[in-house]
Amino acid sequence: xxxxxxxxxxxxxxxxxEWDAIALSEQEIEQAAASALVERDPEQAxxxxxxxxxxxxxxxxxxxxxxxxxxxxxxxxxxxxxxxALNGRATQLLWCSLLAEEVTVPLLPxxxxxxxxxxxxxxxxxxxxxxxxxxxxxxxxxxxxxxxQGLAMEPGATSLQVPLARFEGGLPRLLRxxxxxxxxxxxxxxxxxxxxDPNASSWRWESWRDAWLTVIPPRLALQVAGARxxxxxxxxxxxxxNLDPDGTARAHAVCASPSLWSEEPLAEMQLLRDxxxxxxxxxxxxxxxxxxxxWPIAPLWPEERLTLRLRPYGAAGGAYxxxxxxxxxxxxxxxxxxxxxxxxxxxLAASSDGQPWPVRQDPALSAxxxxxxxxxxxxxxxxxx
Numbered sequence: 001x002x003x004x005x006x007x008x009x010x011x012x013x014x015x016x017x018e019w020d021a022i023a024l025s026e027q028e029i030e031q032a033a034a035s036a037l038v039e040r041d042p043e044q045a046x047x048x049x050x051x052x053x054x055x056x057x058x059x060x061x062x063x064x065x066x067x068x069x070x071x072x073x074x075x076x077x078x079x080x081x082x083x084x085a086l087n088g089r090a091t092q093l094l095w096c097s098l099l100a101e102e103v104t105v106p107l108l109p110x111x112x113x114x115x116x117x118x119x120x121x122x123x124x125x126x127x128x129x130x131x132x133x134x135x136x137x138x139x140x141x142x143x144x145x146x147x148x149q150g151l152a153m154e155p156g157a158t159s160l161q162v163p164l165a166r167f168e169g170g171l172p173r174l175l176r177x178x179x180x181x182x183x184x185x186x187x188x189x190x191x192x193x194x195x196x197d198p199n200a201s202s203w204r205w206e207s208w209r210d211a212w213l214t215v216i217p218p219r220l221a222l223q224v225a226g227a228r229x230x231x232x233x234x235x236x237x238x239x240x241x242n243l244d245p246d247g248t249a250r251a252h253a254v255c256a257s258p259s260l261w262s263e264e265p266l267a268e269m270q271l272l273r274d275x276x277x278x279x280x281x282x283x284x285x286x287x288x289x290x291x292x293x294x295w296p297i298a299p300l301w302p303e304e305r306l307t308l309r310l311r312p313y314g315a316a317g318g319a320y321x322x323x324x325x326x327x328x329x330x331x332x333x334x335x336x337x338x339x340x341x342x343x344x345x346x347x348l349a350a351s352s353d354g355q356p357w358p359v360r361q362d363p364a365l366s367a368x369x370x371x372x373x374x375x376x377x378x379x380x381x382x383x384x385x
Contacts, residue, residue: 020170021131022057029130032056035078047080050095054123057132058171067175079338081106083117086178089186092117098126098133102161105143110191112348114376116140118186119177122167136167137174140189147191205377212370213237217363219263222249222321224312234312234321235263238292238371240364241323249323251308254364255336256299256327259371261292265313270320271297272307288313291378292371300327343369348376 024032032052039045055071055078062069071077072085084091096103103122109115120143122135146162169176177186219235220243238261239251260269265288271279279297283289300306304327309320328336347369 021126021133022061024053024057024130024132026130028056028060029053032078039080044080048078050125050127051080051093052078053125053127053130054093054095054132057123058134061134061171065175067179069175069178073337075334076338081108082338082341083109083115084121086119086174089178089183090116090118090188092120094120094122095125096122096164098124100124101164103135103164103167105160105162107147107158107160107191109345110143110147113188113190114379115345115348116188116190117143118183118188120167121174122164124164134171134174135164136169137177138162138167139186141187142166144189144191205373209370209374212366213263216366220249222310222323224310224315224319224321226316226319234266234310236308236310236321236323237261237263238364238367239325240367249321250326251323252326252364253300253328254332254362254368255340256301256333257295258300258325259292259294259368259375260296260308261367261371261374262289262310265290266310267313267315268309268311268320269293270307270309271325272309273305275307278306283313292374294375300325302330302333303327339365340369340372344372344376347373 032049035052036045036049039048059071061067062071069087070085072088073082076082077084084093092105092109094103094105105120109117118140120138120140122138124133124135125131126133143160143162146166147160219237220241221233221235222241224232224234236251239253239258241249241251243249262269265283267283267288269281269289270277281289281293281296306325308323308325310323311317311320343365
């Protein structure tokens, strides 16, 4: 039976006795309730509502203390299961009732080191009185110690029950961890299955990528104007490109900062606005531009149009394939990063479990997710001794 309540049912006449509880105003509670309306699933809506209450309480205390803490991400931090970024530290936000002795930790982001949180925050929420209490924090390495007891590694386990007492220090400890501790003191440590290679994800991506490329729709062969010989076309993996009836190649970005990824090695990439060069990357004589690349300039505005020019490696100067790159609309911008982040976590979890990631019907979204996974792979390779 669900214990979820409508925000209007909350009893705001009582206030908690706990000295460190944060009492929210009726206006703040109404704002949190409004944020939950975007979720269709009742459980997801309730989770979003409680998460919004915690974030409002946390932000208010940070303002009161004039703490130098940036709470991210900027877009939809209240989305259920989304990772927070406190001064850049990947943070998993957890909650429970005032009477609870344990808190539930979803394990999906812990299946891969790339998505594992650096720290966890546990908060107690009293929805009857509209209050939030920050119980304390726990380091990621400490969570893996809890998992090593065997509870998390049972077949099909998706969560771990952790004693609330393991989260210590309240808000003061949280502030010390995110303002004083060096980020390297809070490493990302994924939960590995018994006998699993902790570096498996760093080499599995390449074979996974090759299998994915064989099952997605064929990439559009973009003609290279002025090219000769074998360098007459180039295929863009991300953003996914299509050909308009008038022969214009267009790529509709699925997010404000789309990855750039060509199937062939490139000698040069350019981004232009109204004919003015914004950014250029050129290959060296020994090394071509290969693999996915993070978006190199400021995020796209809604439906903004830029020109992307690609010159294949070995092609003469001035021989480019030209694509019109179009930014997502406002509705897409409001939900794209949350959607991509969720799919990345799913994909990395599937990779860690040795399972194939199901190809999404939307080729543009699928390409963006795979490109970002490639960037994670690159970071792992660079970090390896």
